[in-house]
Structure formats: structure tokens, C-alpha cells
């Protein structure tokens with residue numbers, strides 16, 4: 001990571017949230033002609049990506065679990081990014097793919113990922129999807145009894161028993177049940193396992209959960225409660241039974257995590273009138289003042305985190321469950337560990353670049369910076385993108401310092417690329433490039449929409465040879 005100041009000089013939040021940047025991003029941002037050339041060739045907005053950090057993130061995860069001497073299969077949750085370059089990289093590194101739709105399964109198979117390295121965790125699975133999985137040995141993670149019945153029917157036509165995992169629901173931590181709409185109640189698992197043991201068309205290969213949020217303690221509780229279940233239901237001779245702990249491995253977006261509490265306290269000061277607003281219309285982004293002070297959570301991914309990626313996983317594996325560590329339990333019981341990281345494997349892999357089109361004033365006299373992209377091109381399931389964009393100046397002469405808000409292409413008053421106020425110390429002009437950092441995980445694809453019939457942003461990958469032109473990802477040009 002490189003945080004040299006010059007590329008941050010042109011734009012920052014009025015209370016900054018400065019992003020971490022990978023070396024390849026810094027090199028590109030310091031080379032405006034190349035960046036402009038890429039936009040001229042591939043259009044704008046443009047998702048520019050690198051598979052290098054993806055490979056490093058996979059290696060780090062694998063090496064972490066190797067320290068515990070556990071069989072391990074990470075499965076890349078490709079719902080976090082649609083590009084096929086990552087599927088190819090995952091295939092070449094021998095890891096698996098977690099799929100959420102028919103297209104994701106079909107494309108993964110077509111790229112040569114073996115069926116036994118694919119799991120299907122789609123939230124809703126129809127007959128066509130189940131047939132595709134059954135015909136190709138893709139493990140179906142069952143969520144409910146209707147899915148079980150449908151697969152029982154579909155699997156009659158399969159040449160081999162269809163591998164199945166069961167999604168678990170109802171873990172308890174500190175006396176509180178972790179809410180989820182997904183999965184079977186833990187108490188139902190023994191009966192389902194017995195039904196599957198009698199089936200000639202399905203075979204139970206493991207248990208699965210994916211928990212909301214990023215808490216290591218929730219995962220420790222869940223694994224501890226899954227272990228005795230596995231002991232009860234696994235046939236004696238089945239050694240490769242898996243426990244898949246899903247995704248949610250956290251990552252950190254900020255160069256300096258201490259900026260987050262400062263930003264939060266400035267937001268609260270603005271909400272109580274102690275300072276000028278730092279958000280559009282003094283929006284609390286989920287926080288609101290009340291008689292007991294400001295409360296509520298900002299509706300954003302928790303961008304400042306200190307326990308992330310392999311350190312987070314190491315904490316879980318080292319945690320005690322009874323007299324032994326979680327890792328020791330898994331090893332002694334010969335359980336194969338699986339996980340389904342999406343966002344955290346894509347850390348450092350992408351930026352989204354768009355052109356500034358205009359600068360004007362709204363009816364309150366506040367500057368509006370019109371950018372040629374829409375908010376769905378830098379959004380995940382959260383309402384706010386709580387990270388400062390960067391600006392690469394175009395050819396126009398610089399102007400006076402400007403403070404304002406970035407507006408996108410959709411024709412609503414609510415169309416802001418971020419509701420946080422940005423500062424442009426040397427002004428902002430049409431033709432300047434706005435760069436949204438670290439967008440590969442969810443931000444560029446999860447919500448992207450073609451409203452108003454704007455084309456979707458294209459996706460290109462920089463190469464390890466910096467003189468080689470960026471390669472378009474085949475997802476944008478299906479043959």
C-alpha cells in the first residue's frame with residue numbers, strides 16, 4: 001500500500017476518510033494520459049481492476065489455515081464481482097467458487113472449474129438451477145424443505161448422487177439467537193441427515209452457515225454449535241465431511257482507521273448544530289439526534305476495521321471451545337474447513353473512474369458536481385459509500401477552491417454518488433476524472449442498474465506488465 005500525498009491533494013471529504021490504495025492504483029493515478037486513454041478506448045465510467053491482489057489475498061488465507069494443518073477449501077463468492085478473470089484466477093489457484101445463480105454456475109463450469117469445487121448457495125433455487133448442479137456434481141446448499149423436495153425429484157435424473165450441504169439457522173450466542181431468514185433450524189438437522197442417508201440420489205457432504213455481519217465471536221459460537229451436530233450425523237466412514245463457515249471475512253478500507261471515529265463525532269456535531277453540515281441536507285446517514293444525544297448506526301460498510309482477513313480467521317481457529325481450540329476440534333474430527341469470502345478476496349482489486357461533466361449551484365447556492373455515472377455503480381447493499389473519492393485533474397485550468405456534493409446521472413433529487421461533502425482545493429472542472437477506490441468487492445456490480453438505458457460500465461484488467469494494454473473482461477462480451 002502506498003499513501004503518497006500528491007494524488008490525494010485534489011479532492012477529499014470535508015472530514016476526510018482517506019482510502020488505502022494498492023501500488024497498481026497509485027501508478028495509474030500518477031499517469032493521467034494512460035488513464036484518459038483507457039477511458040477513451042473503453043468508455044466511462046470504467047471499472048479498472050487487477051487480479052494480482054486477488055491472488056495474494058487467496059494465498060494469505062491458504063497459508064493462514066495451513067498453519068493449523070487443516071484440510072481447507074476457500075470458495076470465492078462471485079456475487080461480489082461478476083468478472084470472469086477472477087473465476088479463472090480462482091480455478092488456476094485450485095480454490096472453489098460459491099455461486100448464487102444459474103448464470104454464475106454455468107459460467108464457472110464453462111471456464112473449467114470442476115463441479116466438485118463449486119457450491120450453489122443461491123437464495124432461491126429453481127428446477128433449472130438444480131438440474132444444472134445435479135448434472136455437473138455441483139454441491140447444492142439446501143436452505144429449506146421445499147428445496148429438499150425439489151432436489152429429491154430433480155436428482156432422480158442425475159447420473160450420480162447429488163452432493164448436498166445443509167444451511168444452518170438458529171445459533172445462540174450469549175443467550176441470544178442470531179437472527180437469520182436462511183437455513184434449517186438446528187433441531188431439524190438430524191432428521192434431514194437421516195433422510196439423506198437413506199437416499200440413493202443425494203449424498204450429504206457437509207454443513208454450512210453464512211452469518212450476517214463480521215463478528216468473529218458469532219462464528220466461534222456457530223462453529224462450536226455445529227461440531228456436536230456433525231458428530232451426531234456423520235457416518236463413521238465419511239472423512240471428507242465439510243463445515244463451510246460462509247463469507248463475511250472483514251476488510252479495512254481506510255489508510256488511517258483513526259479517521260473513522262473523528263468523522264463520526266464530526267457528523268454528530270453537525271447533527272446537533274455544533275458545526276456546519278458535513279453531509280447533504282445534514283443527513284445523518286442512519287444517525288439521528290434525540291433527547292439522549294445522537295444514536296443509530298451509519299448505513300455503510302464498517303470501513304475502519306483492525307481485525308481483518310487472515311488475522312480474523314486465525315482468531316476464530318485459535319479460539320477455545322471447551323478444552324480445545326476450534327482448529328483442534330476440526331482437526332481431531334477430520335472435518336474439512338470451507339469458507340466463502342467475496343469482498344475480502346477483492347480487497348485492492350478495483351477502482352471505478354468517471355468523468356466530471358459540470359459544476360453548478362443548487363437552489364441553496366451549494367456546489368453540485370455532475371459526474372457521468374450513477375450511484376448504483378459505486379454501491380453495495382449499504383446506503384452510503386463512506387470513503388473519499390480521488391480526483392485526477394483534466395486539461396482545464398484550475399479554479400478557486402470548491403466545496404460541494406457529487407451528483408450522478410439518474411434524474412432524481414436523491415441521486416448523489418456520496419452524500420458526504422467533498423472539498424476540491426484547486427477547484428473542479430468538466431473533464432476532471434473522479435476515481436472511486438477499492439470498488440471491486442460489491443461496489444461496482446452488486447446494484448449496478450441500466451435505468452435510463454445507460455450502458456453498464458465496462459470492466460478491464462491491468463496486466464502485471466505495466467506497459468501492456470488493459471484487457472477487457474469477457475463478461476462484457478459474452479459469445
Ligand SMILES: Cc1ncc(COP(=O)(O)O)c(C=O)c1O
Nearest residue numbers: 077121210247248340341342343
Ligand atoms: C451464502 C453466502 N456466502 C458468501 C457470501 C460472501 O460474503 P462476503 O462477501 O461478505 O465475504 C455471501 C454474501 O452475501 C453469502 O450470502
